[in-house]
Amino acid sequence: MTASHSETPSTKPDASTFISDHQQVDRSKLSQMYLHYVETKDKYPHAVLLYRVGDFFECYFQDAVKLAQELELVLTSKQAGEQGRVAMSGVPHHAWERYATMLVEKGYAVVICDQVEDASEAAGRLVRREVTRILTPGTLLEEGMLKSSRNNYLAAVVIAANHWGLAYADISTGEFLTTQSSDLEHLRQELMRLQPSEVLVPTNAPDLGSLLRPGETSPHLPECLPPSFCYSLRSQVPFSQGEARPRLLQKFKVRSLEGLGCDHLPLAVRAAGGLLEYLEDTQKENPVPLQKLRSYTVTDYLIVDSQTRRNLEITQTVRDGTFHGSLLWSLDRTSTAMGGRALRRWLLQPLLDIKGIRARLDTIQELMENTPLRQDLRQLLRQIYDLERLTGRAGSGTANARDLVALADSLSRLPELSHLVTEAHSPFLKALQKVPSVLEELAQKLHAHLVESPPILIKEGGLIRPSVNPLLDERKATVEADQQWIANLEVDERAKTGISTLKVGFNKTFGYYISISRTKADQVPANYIRKQTLTNEERYITPDLKEREARILSARDDLNQLEYEIFTALREEVAQEAEVIRNLSRAVAAADVLCGLAELAVHQGYCRPEMLPGREINIVDGRHPVVEQSLPAGFFVPNSTQLGQESLVISHLSLADNQEQITNDNPDLIILTGPNASGKSCYLRQVGLIQLMAQIGSFVPARLAKLGICDRIFTRVGAVDDLATGQSTFMVEMNETANILNHATSRSLVLLDEIGRGTATFDGLSIAWAVAEYIAVDIRARTIFATHYHELNELASIVPNVANYQVTVKELPDQIIFLHQVQPGGADKSYGIEAGRLAGLPAVVIQRAKQVMGQIEKHSKIAMGLQNLD
Ligand SMILES: Nc1ncnc2c1ncn2[C@@H]1O[C@H](COP(=O)(O)OP(=O)(O)OP(=O)(O)O)[C@@H](O)[C@H]1O
Ligand SMILES: [Mg+2]
Structure with a gap:
């Protein structure tokens, strides 16, 4: 501990006893170090300045208060010259990264002002300190x-x-x-x-x-x-x-x-x-x-707005925001960190370009068909470290020797990788066929220079192999010889003095010394010079020993310095090749993503979607990729979907047409009804997820899929209060609906789950009706509209590109069985009262609810009424 931290803090810090604003001090009364601190702080008024003092990084003034508050550290104070005491808090120097990370995560910028020379070098004057690193949330490398x-x-x-x-x-x-x-x-x-x-x-x-x-x-x-x-x-x-x-x-x-x-x-x-x-x-x-x-x-790119990303649970679940249970979680079978990041990027930015999608699908298909290739590739990819970030650290001069060894290990796998794919013919595998020879040479050089498992510190030696540099070998030999001399010294001196307990030791303050127990002190030879007396032992030096010591220490410094120079030169060489390494890393990451998707497709039985330029969405036996994985095998009930007519002239049907039953195989808009918990929301999302997966170039959970490219996917799911922005449930719902109506096109996929339910029943129903009609007739976006307003089923009788589907249940005398099957036709019951009964509402309440419903059900036919308005 430095003196500062062994000082007892003034029992309970009282803000009146020390200064906590650096602007308020009289600088002429500050001691030298604090003056330097304050001047540095002036340059970074908005960051937290961590200032190295001995074994600590310290903060003063307002930063001390902030640091103590944010990281729950002790706030104390310290004498800063004649000026008096100033607020102070600090963290041990070796743990600065951890504390800085916490500050950055809380949204602070952190400036590191480190000692750039050893306190011993300063010999009395102020130790030189410089800003060595500025960390902000967006500029991290560690x-x-x-x-x-x-x-x-x-x-x-x-x-x-x-x-x-x-x-x-x-x-x-x-x-x-x-x-x-x-x-x-x-x-x-x-x-x-x-x-x-x-x-x-x-x-x-x-x-x-x-x-x-x-x-x-x-x-x-x-x-x-x-x-x-x-x-x-x-x-x-x-x-x-x-x-x-x-x-x-x-x-x-x-x-x-x-x-x-x-x-x-x-x-x-x-x-x-x-x-x-x-x-x-x-x-x-x-x-x-x-x-x-x-x-x-x-x-x-396919535009997926943040609501849709949230509702489709692409990277995190809606309920508790966890990664587990998200689409990314269910799809990720990547083997490298780079691949994992790439898959996330792809999911957040699906493609519109059919050619680009097909290139990815072709690669997946080749990897599915060639199981040995897929397995070998995955096995090899697992041995490749994060080349992108290792290169970044090499380039910015923050990589240590372990980083370079990891980089070399990874680079030396690349030739094996390219060898594996020599026969491959799909585009993303072909990209791996050529590894620039400079990378192979670089890997060899790094391996030849660096020891197998170097220490983390790069200034204390132990990094470079023998025979790399003659001067280095020479210096090593000298240091070793001197160390041997010290080792022999103990044996020799024991023999000379006859003191069997004599030892040679080393500490930072005195360097090498000879230690003898106090009881034997009278036997020491005349050339021993006493240096220190402890309770049980006396410590001595000899002129000979001191001379050696000076040599050893300086030789070791020289040795470490030379190792450091060789190391930084290697690091510089890596930095020179950063672009080449990164280009290849990108190819590796893409191949990794596709390999993972192929593995997934094999294990989950996914099919290759046929991507089309038109508006058709035809899914046979589709499944929800996440729900399916969370149920026991075979429990998920597959459902098909057909959407998207080619002809674009749609008008309301005349009443005469209405006499006949209209069958519509490829509607643009589906009104989906069904009891609570039957699977409407699940079905809705399943269609969105399949379309999205197809547009990142993945196989999809279905028996067959023909999919026209979508320009946007919109969802409006459930009624969620947005308390954070102070908006009411219904206003949020209407904002999002307005956004959909203003931006959707005939190429969009729109998934609406119970819009209109956040207000009075008739307002809600009326809005739901008008919205569905507008989308079907004016926008013609492919749409699934899940609702409990069974009245909406009448829309299909007046708008030809609308069809009714329902999720079926089987009704038994005392319970309902969920079949989770989507079939043509509209449901006429929600079994909401039944659900209430199962949940334990009192019998009288259930009874009364049935009576009320009986009255309400005498509703008028909306469609007939509207028809007369036109
Ligand atoms: N096709 C399916 N196969 C198996 N289980 C399913 C299927 N679809 C849904 N489920 C299960 O049924 C549960 C309820 O589904 P979902 O939330 O989609 O119902 P819902 O009709 O939207 O209900 P509500 O009207 O109350 O919103 C889901 O959590 C899921 O576990
Ligand atoms: Mg639902």
């Missing part, structure tokens, strides 16, 4: 701070009226993308898809550099941005065209932005330039290697 299963995105937005630019990067993997579009709703959806850890926003706020933690608001934050993210308020200058453009040109060493695909996208360029400037500003010490900037278009 392995322990990142989740291996997902990307950690830093985003930047530029908004001009209704137009916007968005750039994002994951500095741990090097991905860097930018886009531009015109609907602010799309911007929100993109942010929700990416879930960035930090979003940069150019503003003219006075407190530039401040970080708004999730939920915090500022008048300088554009209203259209969702409040759930961490926002960094930045100056507008680096986001201007004049600065952003040249910065990108220089970074990627290109003459025009055409090659990056964003020449014609000024807002995308500004966002990307601003992001780059932020990285340069925060990563001074460790410039991160980024991949070449890529431009994309939001509308090139």
Whole structure:
């Protein structure tokens, strides 16, 4: 412990006894170190400054209070020169990563100011300290701070009226993308898809550099941005065209932005330039290697808005937000961290391009048909570490020797991988056939230089193999000889003095010494110089020993320094190849995803969907991928779906047509009725999930599937209170419904689960009717509408592209059996009262409910009434 921490804290810290605002101090009265602290703090007013003092990282003033509060540490105080006591709290230096991670997770930026020389070197003057690292939620690299299963995105937005630019990067993997579009709703959806850890926003706020933690608001934050993210308020200058453009040109060493695909996208360029400037500003010490900037278009992908992602439980469940039980959970059979992240990205950004989808399907099919290939590939992939992030750490100079060994191990698997797929003919396997020879050579070199299991520390030697460097070998030999001399010394001196308990020891303060028990102290030879007296022993040195010691220590320092230099040169070589490694990593990740999907398809009996340009959705014996996996095998009841007519002229039927029963095999809109708990919601989601899985290029849980490409999937499921935003259940429901009606097209898939139920029955029913009719007649989106309003079944009799389906149950005298089968026709009962009885409502209540229902059921025929209105 340093002196500071052994000081007894002033019993209960009382804010009046110490200063907790660094702006309030008289700097002339601060001791040197505190003055340096305060000056450093001035440069980072918005971050928590962790300042290295001996074995601790300490915080003072307001940061001390913040640190103590957020991490439940003791707040104490410390004398800071004539100025008096200032607030202080601290954490042990070896645990800084853990504490910094906690702060960053809470949305703080953390600045690390470390000692850059040994206290002994300073010899009396102030130890040199420098800012060595700035951590913000979006700029993490440390392995322990990142989740291996997902990307950690830093985003930047530029908004001009209704137009916007968005750039994002994951500095741990090097991905860097930018886009531009015109609907602010799309911007929100993109942010929700990416879930960035930090979003940069150019503003003219006075407190530039401040970080708004999730939920915090500022008048300088554009209203259209969702409040759930961490926002960094930045100056507008680096986001201007004049600065952003040249910065990108220089970074990627290109003459025009055409090659990056964003020449014609000024807002995308500004966002990307601003992001780059932020990285340069925060990563001074460790410039991160980024991949070449890529431009994309939001509308090139299937748009899945955040509601739909939530309702379809793509990455987490609705009920308790867990990963377990989500679609991603049920699909993930990947073997590498890179593959896991890629699958998540694919799921959140399904494709529209049939060719792209077919390429993925072809690869899955080849892997399904060739079981040995699939098994071998999976086996080999399991031995490949996180190449993307290892490369990132090498590039930013934070990788240790273990990282490089892991990287070399992984790289040396690549030739085996390419050998396995020599015969393969599908596109994603062919991509693995060529491993650039530089990577093989790099792996060999790393293996040849680094010992098999090096220590974590890189400045204390023990990293490099013998015979790599003659000078190193020479220095090692010297150090070893000297160590041998010390070892022999004990034996020799025992013999010389006749003291059998004589020992040679070492400690940091005195270096090497000879220890003799006090009872034998009178026998020591004259050349021994007494250095220290302990209770039972005396410690001595000799001039000879001291001379050796000086040599050993300096030789060891030289040795460690040389090892460090050889190591950093190796790391630099890896950084040089970052782009090549990452290109290959991407290919490995994609192959891993597809291998996992093939494995899944084999085990779950999925089929290859036939992807079509039209509007048809034809699923035979479809299943819900997650519910199926959570039930015992064979328990899930498969159901078929047919949606999507080709002809586009739809009008209300005349009353005359209405006389005949209309049979509609391929309706655009299905009204789905059925008792409570029969399986309506499950069926609805199943169709959405199958369509989505098909558009990421996966096989699907069905016996047969012919699917037209969808441009968007919309869902509106259940009535959920959005207390966080203070909106009522019904308003949330109507907002979402409005969003669907305003954005759906005839190529969209719309899944509506009981809309209208959040208000009075007749209001609700009327809205449900009008919405269904509008979607079927005006939008013609393929739609399934699950409802307990059986009156909606009448819609099918006046709109030809609407059909009724029901989930069936079998009614026995004292119970209902759920068949979970979807069949043509409308249900006329919800068995809600029956459900109430089963749940234990008192008999009188049930009885009364039946009477009330009897009265209500004398309803009028809605369809007939409406027909007369037209
Ligand atoms: N096809 C199926 N095969 C087997 N079990 C099913 C099937 N569909 C649904 N289930 C089971 O039935 C349960 C109830 O299904 P679901 O929530 O879809 O009913 P619902 O008709 O929407 O009910 P409610 O009207 O009360 O909302 C599900 O939790 C699921 O376990
Ligand atoms: Mg339901």
